Amino acid sequence: MSESPTDLLQRVFGYPAFRGPQQAIVETLTAGHDALVLMPTGGGKSLCYQVPALLRDGVGIIVSPLIALMQDQVEALRQLGVRAAFLNSSLDAATAQQVEQDLLRGELDLLYVAPERLLTPRFLSLLDRSRIALFAIDEAHCVSAWGHDFRREYLELTLLHERWPDVPRIALTATADPPTQREIAERLNLTEAQRFVSSFDRPNIRYTVVQKDNARRQLRDFLQKHRGEAGIVYCLSRKRVDQTAEFLAEQGFNALPYHAGLAADVRAHHQRRFLREDGIVMVATIAFGMGIDKPDVRFVAHIDLPKSLEGYYQETGRAGRDGEAAEAWLCYGLGDMVLLKQMIEQSEAGEERKRLERRKLDQLLGYCESTQCRRQVLLAGFGETYPHECGNCDNCLSPAETWEATEAAQKALSCVYRTGQRFGAAHVIDVLRGSESEKVQQCGHQHLTTYGIGKDLDAATWRSVFRQLVATGVLEVDAEGFGSLRLTEASRAVLRGERRLQLRKDSRTTREKDRGPRTGVSVAPDDLPRFQALRDLRAQLAREQNVPAYVIFHDSTLRNIAEQQPVTLDELAQVGGIGGTKLARYGQQVLDALRATG
Structure with a gap:
């Protein structure tokens, strides 16, 4: 090896030194050993296999499920003078054949390939006739059968080691909790690989969680300070995506919808605009974003609750890949919790899968309702201890107030019981506040002992109480009963006064003034x-x-x-x-x- 890793890094990529564990990972692969790398988005994972692929003889084969990411990375590498190419379904036959010929002639430094293509007999035969520097398995969490991005083809990637035992492999991911980390190592036969686990912290991202009042208005107010900047808004349904994109366009934002219900050419056009134009706001389901390599996304907003802490971390991680200041903003309410719990119970998944999804949702709810530093709670979900308050989340910048809510909780639980555990929060709140609504009258609930006992609290506070009682397991959602609320075993101790409850006070959000377009980076x-x-x-x-x-x-x-x-x-x-x-x-x-x- 005539050139050192640091010299190559400077000559090709223009960086004077590696960051964090990059150099140790590069040296491990260059020496011919396997590595398992867990590094946050924006941490520089790509360099960990690109540099050793250039240092070793042969071509680096990068397995990636993401067509958009392949194209972006290949374009970026070609800008650097690196001989890079990709093979996936987006290529016509003539172009694909040219790439294959370049591979056989040894004229490629790096080749990106989708797992489906890699596993075909034709491609494996091409590799048999090529000199391979290394295998890189990107987005390695896709091997997890219990994960949110499971790809069945990843389970077959053990054949790389079986067929080419002397070629080093590196598996990389930015999203894996401890169980998923173990699953990656086992399923990819990397239990003996050297493991590099970086901090999952993204210090440049500010985390904020707000309670849903009027989601579209709240989103508009949040986006005022991001006018002219690129960002992503995630919604749970296609209909919600279309409505939100239309609303934002009416408010003067350059907003585009993206979901699986749109024609493929429309999705591709919108994604291309997002990648190549400044200031596009992509409103999308989670079908959009995995592998998007756009570095200057200044915000990721959720106007519906994600399904898990792991999914939330990955989605918010698409902001601020360039290391500049970015925001992760989440707006959620009791309705989100009810809907997601119903989706879990009504799915055709087995009981074991449902139990796992319930646990993951409960973990996310704990994050949302916590009064603790957001980073501490978020990173704990990945088995990492964050030693101090971060100073860059809503709970650190504006510490949440709490209040003695045992009596209010007892009233809420009693009213759920008296109304027969057959109604959602909206009706129970009407009964508590003594509403004369038609439904209250029809059900005769104006005659209950709990009718009107909650007039001292406004409806927004009661919604907060019910949301937090569900989040903490004191109430549960009956998925078979159209979202009605039911008591749980934990309700008993609260009703008896054996358990006191401190609930967080929901802050009343105030509109931030529009500060006009910004460059997205701090420039003097x-x-x-x-x-x-x-x-x-x-x-x-x-x-x-x-x-x-x-x-x-x-x-x-x-x-x-x-x-x-x-x-x-x-x-x-x-x-x-x-x-x-x-x-x-x-x-x-x-x-x-x-x-x-x-």
């Missing part, structure tokens, strides 16, 4: 003209080559150039993120753009 005022000139140049180059702008340069690289104001190519080469190929290809244009700003 004096540097803004240079930064904007560089963004304009980047946009022009991206249009000419029909690639996403961030494939040319990240925003953070442009900011560094604007700050350092290089005047020669040698000075520009010292800026992080500018390797030799990009320096030769774009260096003079960058210097000219800087010079034109004076």
Whole structure:
């Protein structure tokens, strides 16, 4: 090996040093050993296999289930002068054949392939006739049969080791709790692999959870401070996606819908716009986002409750991949909890699967209702202890108040019991507050002893009480009974006064003032003209080559150039993120753009 990993990193990728465990992982693979890597999104997983693939003889084979990610990574690598290609269903026959010929001639450094393609006899035969540097199995959590992104083909990837025992393998994921980590190692036959587990913390993301009042209005108010920025809004249903995208467009946001019900060409067009234009807000079901390599997503908002803490972590992780400040905003209410619990019970899954999904939902509810630092609760779900309060979540910035709610809980539980455990929270609240609604009158509930005993609290507070009683297991949702509430074994101790309850006070959210468009990265005022000139140049180059702008340069690289104001190519080469190929290809244009700003 004539070149060191650090020298190659500088020459090709333009970075002076590795981050965290990257160098140890690179050295492990380069030496021919297996590795299992758990690293958060934005932590630099790709370099962990790209660098050793370039250092070792042969081609690095990267197994990825994500067509969009393959295309983005290949385009980015080609910008760096790396001979990269992909094989998947998006290619026509002639192009696929050309890639196969390049592989056989040894003219590729890295080849991305979908697991379905890799497992075909034809492709395995091609690999038999090729020199392989390493195998990288990306999104390795897809091997988990209990996970949210299970791909059956991943179970067959053990054949890589069986067929090519001397070729090192690396499995990588950004989303795996301890049970899933064990499952990855076992199912991929990597129990002997060296394991590298980084902190799952994403310190640049601010986590906020708000209680649902008027979700669309709350979302609009949240997005006011993100006008002109790229972001993702997740909804539970296709109908909700369409309605929300239409609403945001009416409010002046550049919003597009994305879900499986749209025609394939429409989905592809919307995804392409999101990747290649600035300031697009994608409103989507969770069908969108896995493997999206867009670094400048400034926010991820959920206006419905996700299904698990693991899914929530992965979805929010699509924000701030560039390390710049980003936000994860979640808006949820009792209705979300009822709906998800019904979906679990009414699914055709076996009892073991339902039990697991209940546990995962309860874990997420615990996160939402906690008054503790969000990061501490979130990372605990991945087996990680966060030693102090983060100072970058709603509970740290505005600590939640609690109140002695035992008496209110007793009233709520009594009213659920007196109304026959056959109604949802809305009707029970009407009874508690002495409503004269038609339904109350029809049921004769104005004659109950609990009628009107809760007039001292407003409806929003009662909704908060019921939401928290369900989240803590003091009440449960009867999925077979149209979402009606029922007492649980835990109700008894509360009713008897043997268990006291402290509930969190829901903050009344106030609208934040629209601060207008932002660049998405923190740029000093004096540097803004240079930064904007560089963004304009980047946009022009991206249009000419029909690639996403961030494939040319990240925003953070442009900011560094604007700050350092290089005047020669040698000075520009010292800026992080500018390797030799990009320096030769774009260096003079960058210097000219800087010079034109004076």
